[in-house]
Amino acid sequence: MLTPQTPFISIRNLTKAYGTFTVLHGIDLDIAEGEVVCVIGPSGSGKSTLIRCINHLEAFEPQSRIIVDGIAVEPGPALAKVRAEVGMVFQSFNLFPHMTVLRNVMLAPMRVRKTPEADAERKARELLARVGISEQADKYPGQLSGGQQQRVAIARALAMEPRVLLFDEPTSALDPEMVGEVLDVMRKLAGTGVTMVIVTHEMGFARQVADRVIFMDGGRLVETGTPTDIFDTPKEERTRGFLRAVLNH
Amino acid sequence: MNLINTFFNVPVLLGSMPQLLWGLVVTLQIGITSILIGLAGGLFLAVARLYAPAFVKGVIRVYIDIFRSIPLLVLLIVVYYALPFVGIRLSAFFSAVTALSLVSAAYTAEIFRAGIEAIPHGQFEASEALGLSNRYTMVDVILPQAVRIVIPPLTNNCINVMKDTALASVVAMPDLLKQATQAQALAANPTPLIGAAIIYVLLLWPMVAVVARLEKHFGRGKR
Numbered sequence: 001m002l003t004p005q006t007p008f009i010s011i012r013n014l015t016k017a018y019g020t021f022t023v024l025h026g027i028d029l030d031i032a033e034g035e036v037v038c039v040i041g042p043s044g045s046g047k048s049t050l051i052r053c054i055n056h057l058e059a060f061e062p063q064s065r066i067i068v069d070g071i072a073v074e075p076g077p078a079l080a081k082v083r084a085e086v087g088m089v090f091q092s093f094n095l096f097p098h099m100t101v102l103r104n105v106m107l108a109p110m111r112v113r114k115t116p117e118a119d120a121e122r123k124a125r126e127l128l129a130r131v132g133i134s135e136q137a138d139k140y141p142g143q144l145s146g147g148q149q150q151r152v153a154i155a156r157a158l159a160m161e162p163r164v165l166l167f168d169e170p171t172s173a174l175d176p177e178m179v180g181e182v183l184d185v186m187r188k189l190a191g192t193g194v195t196m197v198i199v200t201h202e203m204g205f206a207r208q209v210a211d212r213v214i215f216m217d218g219g220r221l222v223e224t225g226t227p228t229d230i231f232d233t234p235k236e237e238r239t240r241g242f243l244r245a246v247l248n249h
Numbered sequence: 250m251n252l253i254n255t256f257f258n259v260p261v262l263l264g265s266m267p268q269l270l271w272g273l274v275v276t277l278q279i280g281i282t283s284i285l286i287g288l289a290g291g292l293f294l295a296v297a298r299l300y301a302p303a304f305v306k307g308v309i310r311v312y313i314d315i316f317r318s319i320p321l322l323v324l325l326i327v328v329y330y331a332l333p334f335v336g337i338r339l340s341a342f343f344s345a346v347t348a349l350s351l352v353s354a355a356y357t358a359e360i361f362r363a364g365i366e367a368i369p370h371g372q373f374e375a376s377e378a379l380g381l382s383n384r385y386t387m388v389d390v391i392l393p394q395a396v397r398i399v400i401p402p403l404t405n406n407c408i409n410v411m412k413d414t415a416l417a418s419v420v421a422m423p424d425l426l427k428q429a430t431q432a433q434a435l436a437a438n439p440t441p442l443i444g445a446a447i448i449y450v451l452l453l454w455p456m457v458a459v460v461a462r463l464e465k466h467f468g469r470g471k472r
Contacts, residue, residue, distance in 0.1 A: 055377075055378055057374055057377060057378060080380050080382070083377065083378060083379070083380035084380040086378075087378070087379075088375075088378035090371060090374070090375065090378075092371055094369075094371035094372060094374060094375035095375075096372065096375070096389075096390055096394075097394070098393050098394050107379070107381075107389060107390075108379035108380060108381060111381055111382075111385045111389065112379065112380045112381060112382075112385075156379070157378075157379075160379060160380065
């Protein structure tokens with residue numbers, strides 16, 4: 001397991017409430033560069049909200065502090081910099097349906113990084129090959145299977161050459177037979193040095209790929225440790241209960 | 250026979266035809282100018298309402314509500330007959346275009362707002378997460394998808410603007426209706442009015458048919 005010197009992502013006292021309902025209760029978390037962190041826990045435990053705060057898709061309470069690569073995550077001009085470095089893959093893919101797969105991947109580099117079109121296209125084709133769908137480049141997202149769409153979404157996020165990738169339950173909307181192809185792509189990514197924070201229900205994947213597993217419940221980090229710590233010798237009763245429920249069926 | 254001579258008097262119709270066609274040209278000028286200004290203004294209002302500071306949003310909402318409530322005829326008469334008292338003197342043409350554009354922009358803004366709101370929230374989130382600015386999010390992602398949704402209601406609005414150009418005759422604009430009433434007075438025969446009505450229908454029927462087809466097309470979920 002990596003022990004961070006200066007954390008690449010630093011989260012301090014992260015608190016988030018919808019009205020009177022508190023989703024996150026003052027979470028502290030450090031993530032090192034290149035670390036692969038899997039966040040597990042029951043639905044409603046705040047794990048998606050946690051990673052959506054990292055690129056400020058969710059606003060959080062003013063006393064909370066998130067720093068990514070030395071830049072504070074807060075509304076304002078610096079936010080664009082953070083977002084350019086932090087890629088995100090959503091449960092529901094969120095590809096742009098009116099553009100071809102290739103255009104989906106090319107758009108952000110051309111608009112945000114001002115990459116010339118020819119370079120963006122070359123890069124996009126490279127990435128599509130890397131996620132195994134070069135033949136689909138000129139199709140529209142609606143013509144692809146869920147697994148293919150999610151792989152395009154990963155290529156789209158990679159096109160910005162992010163240093164952090166956030167995955168928000170990337171396989172939860174997929175038919176079972178397509179989960180594997182997406183996890184394979186993510187497994188390969190985990191070896192490339194990019195920092196990954198993955199919210200997932202795929203326990204086997206988490207055990208195999210994560211440097212660190214975080215178990216969340218009720219808006220709190222209940223337990224953190226290596227996959228062996230969490231899956232084989234969980235200390236907290238709530239962790240044990242959750243794992244019993246998800247692994248025994 | 251008498252009825253035909255009264256309402257469908259061919260010599261009278263042919264005699265007034267050049268005048269009617271000139272009226273049609275004026276109607277088209279007023280209509281198309283107002284539609285274009287209304288479209289641009291409405292799009293601007295809809296997008297500004299999404300991103301502007303709260304105060305500006307409030308002003309835009311009030312604008313939209315007022316100009317959707319005020320009868321167009323009242324607005325036109327205020328612009329043409331009341332504004333000169335404060336030193337704003339607009340020609341009949343510009344009075345008509347101003348009134349029509351102000352109202353059309355309000356309706357168009359509402360149509361665009363509905364279209365933008367119909368786009369799944371995930372599209373905004375994906376754009377944000379990629380670091381796209383608000384401008385690129387709108388231009389590259391949201392509007393191209395929203396436009397397909399709003400084309401039928403926008404076309405409907407264009408039809409309404411075209412029909413409402415007839416109100417310009419009230420401020421002595423020589424549009425199709427005005428020319429027809431003058432020709433009727435001159436010939437002491439209502440045939441020119443019937444002719445004008447037919448021209449309006451011929452002009453707008455194709456647009457009505459197009460809307461019906463578009464609605465059917467988009468209604469099938471083909472997006």
